[in-house]
Amino acid sequence: MTTPVSSPVRPSPHGRQQSFTDPRRNGVLTFLTALFTLYCLLPLIWLLINATKSQADFVSSFGFSFGDGFALFDNIKELFAYDDGIFARWFLNTVLYVGVGAITSTFLAALGGYGLAKHSFTGKRAFLFVVLGSISVPGIALAIPQFMLFAKLGLTDTPWAVLIPSFINPFGLYLMWVFAAEAVPNGLLDAAKIDGAGEFRTFFQIAMPLLVPATVTVLLFSFVSIWNNYFLPLIMLKDPDWYPLTIGINQWNSMSSRAGNGELLQNLVITASLVTIIPLIAAFIALQRYWQSGLSLGAVKE
């Protein structure tokens, strides 16, 4: 018997549907979905158009038409040059926070979600209740107590103040729990244990490969939420060298929208926003093939 462990989680080249369902495309369905897609894309089109405008063009032209000049590359150049290139530093910080945070939080969620789905233990209900109850507390009101605690631990104004909270993804934990319950057959685990595999070896060698699609989903969600994390870094960090992108962008934006003689940097805010979401798009496209893994699941069971 070949062990199911070695069966790779690999997308089928054509997707599974074509093998048995009606392949005809449906125009009405496409049209309705496309309408919603338009709703999703409209603001992004606005972003794209306005990233091509200089500051002077931005305040003088209609939002969905182009300005007098095409300033996208000037804007990008200015973006990376402004304030001694602080934007690049923020970008790298964000990459660091996202890289370490998303991987760690996804791993912890997978470990915990699997534990919840496949083991029963005393206090499980209490544990779930505490987690659910805690995230029901409005986060804003916790910011100051969190700040006080981190200040006592000497962690404020260091990257750890952003990283440690990002390791926790309660939604990811629940998703993993549901996924693990669906996607990891108990029979496989039993078989592994009869073969003498320990609990953690079973997890790493049998459960993890089956959880890849879920892991990718949670990883992407963690990625995005850490990338867009704003409130906690704002409270925890005062050293601009450790800022993530969102704080920097907000700071630039608030210079324009606050009474006073702050610089008007709307063109940089918009260009920065565009540059900020491009890596997210890239990550999404890079990860999407992992969702096509229904086939391998079926194969394992045969």
Next chain:
Amino acid sequence: MSTVVTRHKGRQIGWAFVAPFGVLFAVVFVLPILYAAYLSLFQDRLVGGMSFVGLANYTKLLQDPQFWNGVLRVFGFTLIQVPIMLALALLLALALDSGRLHASKFMRIAIFLPYAVPAIVSTLMWGFMLGVRYGLFRSINESLGTDLNPFQPGTTLISIGVMVTWAFTGYNMLIFYSVLRAVPQELYEAAAIDGAGQFRVAWSIKLPALRGSLGITVIFSIIGTFQIFNEPQILPSMVAGSGITTFYTPNLYAYNLAFTGSQQGYAAALALVMAAITIAIAYAVQLRGLKPAREQ
């Protein structure tokens, strides 16, 4: 009952799996909540410092019309926005999974993208686009001869609904979609042999598979909308006369109490009462749905 659950020797091995998450969770959430609970028993004055007031913050809160105004607003908002958003997400996920769409890969990405846009940027974009003076609504009003204003006290909440739905539908859609992708192949094959049509397949295979994830998304959407903050916080600096007050949502009220009013104890009490209300509602709606079908 599954065999794994009953068979293994150490019944507590599950703790080893949740412990790393649990320990960090305690540091990031539980300890600060305990600290907030402690703070909620005190009043912090600018002159005179902290003094113990017992449950006075709680009794004051329960009689605070501004607090209840915000609670009712988010309650009404949740009641309408969450079902609409989740129904859309569900239909989109089924449509994308059906394999009957043109350009489905493109649309899948496009629908998820709004979630990737930072709240500040999305509010900026929507604030502009819906603007009456220079945005889309000027064109709409001029061509239709109407006088619609998406940001006045009666309509602001609808506009916020449009923004929130925009941001989170794709996120929920993706959850449903990845669950559908995990449905074992042989179920479809069996259905195909039985001659079941697309709608039968959707109804009797796909929807049941989505039960567990629907449960979570409902709970988390309720928690999310009850904590709505970014849009009402940013909008007032962008549009005039939106009717957004400092107590527009409970979360915004907590923020203003703690951050500009130096009423930390009161804000902490508010946060805990809000959590109790949220849990009660989440429980009433759907807590049982949280248990994945396979485990029950």
Next chain:
Amino acid sequence: MRLSGTARLLLVALVTVSTLAACSGSGKTSGGEGGAGGDTAKLTVWSWDGTVKLAVPGFEAANPGIKVEVVNAGSSSEEYKALDNAIQAKSGVPDLAMFEYFAIPYFAIPGKLADIGPMGASAFQSDYVPSAWNNVKFGDRVHALPSDYGPAALFWNSKTFAKAGLTTAPTTWEEYYQAAKKIRTLGKDYYIAQDNGDLFFLLSLIWQAGGRPFRVDGTTVHINFSDEGTARAVAFWQKMLDEGLLNTKINPWTDDWNRALNDGTLASQNMGGWLTSTLPERAPKAAGDFRVALMPQWATGQKVGAENGGSSFGIPAASKNQKAAYKFLEYFTHGAGLQPRVDAGAFVPNVAVLKSPAFQSAKNPYFGGQQTGQVLAEASTTAAVGWQYPPFFEWARSVYSDIATPYFTTGKGSLTEILKTWKGRCVTYGNEQGFRVD
């Protein structure tokens, strides 16, 4: 294939973790030795005024033992809360922080700001315009030095005014009212100004009319919106609103506002002098059209000014480098570091700068070559003194819009009623916070 993917992820994780460890090791800098003489220190300065940075190179060259790091810790209320948090946590308190004038009492009265008078600041009184100095001095203590200033002035679009048949700026509020009516006839989008509850403008109007609604004595605060000056200012502005002469649909500092200034439909602004430096960015198409004038007066021939905004820097009492901090504070608000900031567009209340020929005679091309410095210098020196802010003003201004918005969106009520409700809320809040307020 999958293995290599995993390996790659692991590699990335390892690299980032090790970078992180390296960075956090070097990034942790101590607060400095804080030598008693203030010759060696590492200063942290919180500022959302971008010009402060410009004074650092000169200062560090003159004081080789002191290193200065200027940090934007958020604007206005964000920074105040961050400072409150840092003071409460006894960690990360900056050596210098920026405060709008109204925010000084909030920190100064509970003793969170050092008295910099004995360090030398008390000798500077005559170097600043009177109303600016009045903002930083509390009894015989000095808690901050002014860093920028907002003399209330009238910025008017001469092109729009000309369309309405007006060639000069209104010099009295009566003329302003007449001009508003003429401009209103130009078209449905044309207004002399906007207002949808601009508290700082209303206060500057009251200020100029002689009203002094807040009287602060230590922790006792009297609030009175019925003195003669307040009543006159409120009645006039009420008339402007009642007759529909103001655009109540535009918020200042928003995109809509920028665009309305840009296309000339908003014909004027009563704002602080700092608008001079940002108006060219906000209304680039109106270049050459705007002019600056003194605020309209309550009686012909008068020259009374008021203040609309402005900020200062103070030294938190918890700072361990107070002497060195004061050196830098003096340097960029009063000494050799002032000029680079002025050159970059900072509007400062230092008499020496305002009176200098360079400042007075410079022609501003955006304002059609007008010598704007002259007008703003006059507006600064004529600003009336004696105004006080209550120590809980930061909170008070946040709830003001809650109270004012219903009136501006529905038209039900009046400014007088708004102020009455506002006073009621302030009294309740102030007393809860341990002040004596009536």
